[in-house]
Amino acid sequence: xxxxxxxxxxxxxxxxxxxxxxxxxxxxxxxxxxxxxxxxxxxxxxxxxxxxxxxxxxxxxxxxxxxxxxxxxxxxxxxxxxxxxxxxxxxxxxxxxxxxxxxxxxxxxxxxxxxxxxxxxxxxxxxxxxxxxxxxxxxxxxxxxxxxxxxxxxxxxxxxxxxxxxxxxxxxxxxxxxxxxxxxxxxxxxxxxxxxxxxxxxxxxxxxxxxxxxxxxxxxxxxxxxxxxxxxxxxxxxxxxxxxxxxxxxxxxxxxxxxxxxxxxxxxxxxxxxxxxxxxxxxxxxxxxxxxxxxxxxxxxxxxxxxxxxxxxxxxxxxxxxxxxxxxxxxxxxxxxxxxxxxxxxxxxxxxxxxxxxxxxxxxxxxxxxxxxxxxxxxxxxxxxxxxxxxxxxxxxxxxxxxxxxxxxxxxxxxxxxxxxxxxxxxxxxxxxxxxxxxxxxxxxxxxxxxxxxxxxxxxxxxxxxxxxxxxxxxxxxxxxxxxxxxxxxxxxxxxxxxxxxxxxxxxxxxxxxxxxxxxxxxxxxxxxxxxxxxxxxxxxxxxxxxxxxxxxxxxxxxxxxxxxxxxxxxxxxxxxxxxxxxxxxxxxxxxxxxxxxxxxxxxxxxxxxxxxxxxxxxxxxxxxxxxxxxxxxxxxxxxxxxxxxxxxxxxxxxxxxxxxxxxxxxxxxxxxxxxxxxxxxxxxxxxxxxxxxxxxxxxxxxxxx
Amino acid sequence: xxxxxxxxxxxxxxxxxxxxxxxxxxxxxxxxxxxxxxxxxxxxxxxxxxxxxxxxxxxxxxxxxxxxxxxxxxxxx
Numbered sequence: 001x002x003x004x005x006x007x008x009x010x011x012x013x014x015x016x017x018x019x020x021x022x023x024x025x026x027x028x029x030x031x032x033x034x035x036x037x038x039x040x041x042x043x044x045x046x047x048x049x050x051x052x053x054x055x056x057x058x059x060x061x062x063x064x065x066x067x068x069x070x071x072x073x074x075x076x077x078x079x080x081x082x083x084x085x086x087x088x089x090x091x092x093x094x095x096x097x098x099x100x101x102x103x104x105x106x107x108x109x110x111x112x113x114x115x116x117x118x119x120x121x122x123x124x125x126x127x128x129x130x131x132x133x134x135x136x137x138x139x140x141x142x143x144x145x146x147x148x149x150x151x152x153x154x155x156x157x158x159x160x161x162x163x164x165x166x167x168x169x170x171x172x173x174x175x176x177x178x179x180x181x182x183x184x185x186x187x188x189x190x191x192x193x194x195x196x197x198x199x200x201x202x203x204x205x206x207x208x209x210x211x212x213x214x215x216x217x218x219x220x221x222x223x224x225x226x227x228x229x230x231x232x233x234x235x236x237x238x239x240x241x242x243x244x245x246x247x248x249x250x251x252x253x254x255x256x257x258x259x260x261x262x263x264x265x266x267x268x269x270x271x272x273x274x275x276x277x278x279x280x281x282x283x284x285x286x287x288x289x290x291x292x293x294x295x296x297x298x299x300x301x302x303x304x305x306x307x308x309x310x311x312x313x314x315x316x317x318x319x320x321x322x323x324x325x326x327x328x329x330x331x332x333x334x335x336x337x338x339x340x341x342x343x344x345x346x347x348x349x350x351x352x353x354x355x356x357x358x359x360x361x362x363x364x365x366x367x368x369x370x371x372x373x374x375x376x377x378x379x380x381x382x383x384x385x386x387x388x389x390x391x392x393x394x395x396x397x398x399x400x401x402x403x404x405x406x407x408x409x410x411x412x413x414x415x416x417x418x419x420x421x422x423x424x425x426x427x428x429x430x431x432x433x434x435x436x437x438x439x440x441x442x443x444x445x446x447x448x449x450x451x452x453x454x455x456x457x458x459x460x461x462x463x464x465x466x467x468x469x470x471x472x473x474x475x476x477x478x479x480x481x482x483x484x485x486x487x488x489x490x491x492x493x494x495x496x497x498x499x500x501x502x503x504x505x506x507x508x509x510x511x512x513x514x515x516x517x518x519x520x521x522x523x524x525x526x527x528x529x530x531x532x533x534x535x536x537x538x539x540x541x542x543x544x545x546x547x548x549x550x551x552x553x554x555x556x557x558x559x560x561x562x563x564x565x566x567x568x569x570x571x572x573x574x575x576x577x578x579x580x581x582x583x584x585x586x587x588x589x590x591x592x593x594x595x596x597x598x599x600x601x602x603x604x605x606x607x608x609x610x611x612x613x614x615x616x617x618x619x620x621x622x623x624x625x626x627x628x629x630x631x632x633x634x635x636x637x638x639x640x641x642x643x644x645x646x647x648x649x650x651x652x653x654x655x656x657x658x659x660x661x662x663x664x665x666x667x668x669x670x671x672x673x674x675x676x677x678x679x680x681x682x683x684x685x686x687x688x689x690x691x692x693x694x695x696x697x698x699x700x701x702x703x704x705x706x
Numbered sequence: 707x708x709x710x711x712x713x714x715x716x717x718x719x720x721x722x723x724x725x726x727x728x729x730x731x732x733x734x735x736x737x738x739x740x741x742x743x744x745x746x747x748x749x750x751x752x753x754x755x756x757x758x759x760x761x762x763x764x765x766x767x768x769x770x771x772x773x774x775x776x777x778x779x780x781x782x783x
Contacts, residue, residue: 237735245738279752280755369770374754490771
């Protein structure tokens with residue numbers, strides 16, 4: 001247990017107690033996100049250098065108010081703390097308590113002490129406490145609760161040397177618990193301790209109280225606990241309220257003894273005038289929508305330049321590698337499959353970084369809790385939660401960071417519904433598709449004198465997505481039945497200036513997690529798509545050039561024109577082309593032919609691929625999106641062989657627009673939903689639902705208009 | 707619990723009361739853990755624009771909760 005292995009130190013505390021600031025100070029850039037074995041909640045770990053020369057593993061646990069879990073987050077903490085004997089169990093616990101208000105933080109502290117865990121108490125924000133005129137007798141406090149106490153300022157990093165010194169010192173678990181288990185539970189606890197070798201009464205009592213937090217015991221161990229629970233007719237939760245009251249009465253006595261000077265910390269100073277404005281029925285919503293507008297704008301405007309640079313950089317790298325590497329399938333896979341695949345992931349980094357910068361600032365300043373407060377009632381009607389607003393609005397830029405932002409929603413049902421409907425919000429990848437199709441089928445005219453028809457159509461598509469998201473949420477609310485109760489008991493934290501280093505860490509952490517985790521799946525799908533588009537059955541692919549030359553010998557093609565025709569020929573005869581033709585019967589009812597079918601398939605990876613595929617397939621070659629006019633003209637000329645009329649009639653065009661509004665068609669989103677829900681169930685249901693919705697709506701639109 | 711007693715959902719902005727008990731066992735533990743204790747002074751601060759949720763001050767913290775939940779906290783009138 002000594003120097004042979006790195007000491008593990010867990011940080012535990014209430015939300016808003018300054019845990020994350022402390023964690024960032026202790027670990028600096030040496031932090032990573034991982035998953036707890038077997039569970040779905042992330043943990044942050046990092047390294048910290050201790051005064052004795054050892055390096056400690058610091059574990060940041062989710063913020064909790066009590067050891068009795070209610071959300072998944074809380075259950076993780078309970079499990080980590082209850083599982084004393086696992087090799088990953090922390091050696092020491094640092095409990096962080098808000099120094100301006102010890103009472104509530106001490107509830108958790110006394111529970112952890114009673115579990116027999118070696119504990120250090122870190123009193124945070126003592127500077128604020130001093131300002132409010134509060135002071136405590138630390139020596140008396142330390143003696144009475146039997147754990148070392150240190151005053152820190154986690155935001156400024158004050159008192160950390162002393163904290164680290166305490167982390168090195170050996171600690172002895174307390175002998176006298178704050179709360180003695182109920183006489184009714186004594187015999188059950190005794191038997192449990194004997195059979196399962198639990199080292200502490202309160203820990204054994206928690207085994208009886210928390211049937212759901214004992215996965216670490218294995219089936220046999222859980223069975224034993226259940227048997228003992230049945231044998232002594234112990235009902236979990238029965239005495240929870242009484243225990244809380246008993247603990248608070250101990251805490252009140254303790255505080256009376258150790259408080260040298262109490263402030264009259266009444267609501268008078270707490271209840272800020274700011275809240276009157278921020279939650280006002282007019283100003284509140286105005287401020288909120290102004291902020292949303294700002295975020296929206298930033299994601300579009302600020303991200304554009306770095307995104308273009310990344311795009312260009314990867315395109316250059318890809319063509320550079322294509323020209324440098326010896327020709328062959330492997331080089332082609334690298335240059336045309338892997339590099340663009342990685343580029344497809346990297347291109348989202350600016351949007352993700354900007355979005356998380358905003359979310360982190362709003363979170364840190366305490367404003368986010370007010371948004372939840374403002375929007376909760378409205379969102380509840382749709383089976384969502386006040387906390388669903390931010391993901392939904394972010395979805396207009398990109399569903400990936402938006403879905404990542406749903407983590408703030410505790411209620412499983414509400415979070416799942418939010419994840420499910422967010423991709424219906426029209427993201428920026430739909431924009432190139434919308435632009436070209438709208439330009440193709442909607443006349444560039446003014447309605448009622450000043451509304452641009454094309455603009456109206458575009459706005460209508462965004463609105464359509466939003467309405468679909470809310471409607472789907474409402475339907476899901478009726479469909480999903482869970483016993484889990486929805487409630488909103490949330491602290492409105494005091495406003496404060498965000499700590500910029502915390503914002504920085506959040507951006508870094510989320511972006512890294514996205515690139516590494518979602519990236520793996522995205523890469524795999526990119527490779528598959530590359531194979532489908534690069535290979536074809538028979539020798540059609542290898543003879544592409546000959547065949548094209550044969551076909552077009554009477555045409556006087558330029559070098560570029562020939563290349564374009566070869567590319568089109570190859571695409572037509574690739575597996576993707578074969579599949580395009582294969583699905584023609586399915587998409588014909590929507591008014592599409594096999595060429596549009598190929599575009600549908602390739603743009604499954606990402607919607608914006610539609611435009612590029614159209615360009616290739618109509619042999620107009622390397623046209624970039626800025627030159628949409630050329631593609632548009634070419635598409636306008638395309639003739640439907642069956643009718644002799646144009647291929648892209650308003651019916652086909654609107655059908656396609658509606659299809660692109662609703663269809664999932666984004667492997668990055670599928671990857672991120674897989675990652676966030678930890679399984680294929682939800683991404684597959686979502687894919688099926690959105691594709692069906694897209695198909696049926698496109699079908700209806702096509703037949704209504706033709 | 708005690709019939710005829712008032713609950714937090716019936717308070718008006720600015721009004722102060724003393725928590726006397728809870729009518730929902732499941733929520734009461736959560737509320738107590740958040741500092742909402744019998745005997746503690748509770749102040750009704752303000753409501754969200756549509757009257758729900760509401761914001762209260764208790765034990766030096768500001769809590770927001772839905773009307774439905776506020777109704778489970780009884781106060782001495």
